[in-house]
Amino acid sequence: MGGVETPSDLSSELKRTIGLRTVISTSAGLTFASSTFLIVVTVGFAVGGKGAWLPILIAGILCILAASAFAELSGLYPNAAGIRVYLQRAFSEQVALSASLTYMSIVLLVVGAEAYVLSFVLHDAMPSIPPPIWIFIMLTVATAANFRGLKVSGALQDLITYSVVISIILFSLLALKSVQLHIPSLIMPGNFSGVVTAVGFAIFLFVGFEWVTPLAEEVREIKTIAIGMYVAVILLTLVYSFIATAMFATTPNHSMLGTLTNRNPTPHLTFAMHVFGVPGKILMIITSIAMSLTTFNAGLISVSRFLYASARDHVLPNKLAHVSIKYATPDTAVIVVYLFSIMVSFLVYYTHTFLLMVNMAAATEAFIYAFAAAAVVKLRKSEPDRDRAFKIPGGTGVSTAISILFVVIGILVFIQPGWQTEGAGILLFCVSLCWWVYIKRVAIPRREQIKAMRSSRSTRRIRTEEGS
Amino acid sequence: MSTNLGEDLKDSLEKFAKDCNSNERLMVMNKDWNRVIHVCASDIKCDYTLVSKDGSISLTPGKPSSADMVVQSSAEILTSVFYGEVSPNEPYNEGTLRVQGSEQDVLRLDFITAMLWEE
Structure with a gap:
């Protein structure tokens, strides 16, 4: 089955409003989160502190390769359903649904983990309110906004993202200035295995940059998506490299880590307080809230809309497709996402399993990138003549290499010592397997049944028309 | 043919x-959703314009000078979708139905079809 041919005169009449600046801010903004500072510290400790910039740089380069795959796919199929459509066109419905449902489950974990971290940031600002209450308040407020269909607009996204970038770069430069730019072991990242381990963690710092691809139908020029993702990944690499170096160059390392069983959830506040005192800490709290705002907004909206779309597609129970007349939002899906996010946040809070969530997210992201690159290879073969706004240079060999590379990185995340890495591997396998079996045994047979019913309705219409 | x-x-x-115009719930939901939708059957080069204004929907032949959304596919698929025989999600996820416009508008159009033909 072929895709849709695009007449050349369509683009001139459609009102398109999104330019490069907003594509960059959306791509970078979706990855910014308060929880990334914990990963910066984790990456730093894996390489002995000040060499943290190296695994971040390597992860950034790898994510540029992944961005190339998404750029080609979004140019080929500019569609808000993104990865699901790419995988369905390249492989099968079974693969597409299983992978995208697993991915969305993990995004939900990321939202839960983010709520956990931000609750400690807010608790630091207002110690009289304990973190679990903050978790409840934040997720309730974010869900209320989602329920009413409020979305961070392009202009607000620009303001938030570029303010966060400026704030973190300023924090980093001023902190480095305070030690007269004296960074003793800047180019000593330790042994090879430490760097490899850290690259796996550092992938988490870029989670979500590709979520900008649903904007493919809103941008003035389709190539803007590719350019925007590249610039965003470069920007993120710089921002995280700077802050990692500044944190480890200025602040006692163990105060940022806490203990292995009880990690310090707010190392960025520890850093800001240590270097700049109370004013610095207040500014860092504001920066942290801004970073979490876009994560909540994007995470809750993406997952609830995905649940709704899957229910509409008869993959998930029909109840999830209910729409609020008043707010024109998928209300049941929004509430289900809210309940799951609360559950995950409390689970992380009481079991201290933040790293388990992060490991799952980092590995899932690596596997999704591997899938995307493999889809590029498959679609180059199955749909060679279809228009591509962007093509990965170097033919299918480069895409194959990208795919293999990310599979290896995904596996490496799980083979580090510690139950939170092995456990993450087992849990991710179980989640994927559950979705695979559910899709195969329940969703696809149900969809076939509904399709057949609809087809008979269509036949009836044609017969009626013929009769009249 | x-x-x-x-x-x-x-x-x-x-x-x-x-x-749409006989569905009161839909009219309430769409009372503030004023949009111009270009429906384009690319295989037979046939265009229509749906205008959503103050909750009601009107149809005119031909394409608009400026559109908020473009719904594009083969005539057969578009016919099936607008008769409610096929969920728009199906061809959309297969890549055979293209809907250009903001994510929120695309979702709103899907809400409309869901409310018209929900099972």
Whole structure:
């Protein structure tokens, strides 16, 4: 089955409003989160502190390769359903649904983990309110906004993202200035295995940059998506490299880590307080809230809309497709996402399993990138003549290499010592397997049944028309 | 053949507009959703314009000078979608139905079809 041919005169009449600046801010903004500072510290400790910039740089380069795959796919199929459509066109419905449902489950974990971290940031600002209450308040407020269909607009996204970038770069430069730019072991990242381990963690710092691809139908020029993702990944690499170096160059390392069983959830506040005192800490709290705002907004909206779309597609129970007349939002899906996010946040809070969530997210992201690159290879073969706004240079060999590379990185995340890495591997396998079996045994047979019913309705219409 | 397909598409769009205008819940939901939607059957080069204004939907032949959304596919698929025989998600996820416009508008159009033909 072929895709849709695009007449050349369509683009001139459609009102398109999104330019490069907003594509960059959306791509970078979706990855910014308060929880990334914990990963910066984790990456730093894996390489002995000040060499943290190296695994971040390597992860950034790898994510540029992944961005190339998404750029080609979004140019080929500019569609808000993104990865699901790419995988369905390249492989099968079974693969597409299983992978995208697993991915969305993990995004939900990321939202839960983010709520956990931000609750400690807010608790630091207002110690009289304990973190679990903050978790409840934040997720309730974010869900209320989602329920009413409020979305961070392009202009607000620009303001938030570029303010966060400026704030973190300023924090980093001023902190480095305070030690007269004296960074003793800047180019000593330790042994090879430490760097490899850290690259796996550092992938988490870029989670979500590709979520900008649903904007493919809103941008003035389709190539803007590719350019925007590249610039965003470069920007993120710089921002995280700077802050990692500044944190480890200025602040006692163990105060940022806490203990292995009880990690310090707010190392960025520890850093800001240590270097700049109370004013610095207040500014860092504001920066942290801004970073979490876009994560909540994007995470809750993406997952609830995905649940709704899957229910509409008869993959998930029909109840999830209910729409609020008043707010024109998928209300049941929004509430289900809210309940799951609360559950995950409390689970992380009481079991201290933040790293388990992060490991799952980092590995899932690596596997999704591997899938995307493999889809590029498959679609180059199955749909060679279809228009591509962007093509990965170097033919299918480069895409194959990208795919293999990310599979290896995904596996490496799980083979580090510690139950939170092995456990993450087992849990991710179980989640994927559950979705695979559910899709195969329940969703696809149900969809076939509904399709057949609809087809008979269509036949009836044609017969009626013929009769009249 | 293409005339028949064009007529079928026109009938389906007329029925769609009529169904929307007789659905009170939909009219309430869409009272602030004022949009111009270009429906384009790319295989038979046939265009229609759906205008959503103050909760009601109207249909005119031809393409608009400026659109908020473009719904594009083959005449057969568009006809099936606007008759409610096929969920728009199906061809959309297969890449055979293209909907250009903001994510929120695309979702709103899907809400409309869901409310018209929810099972």
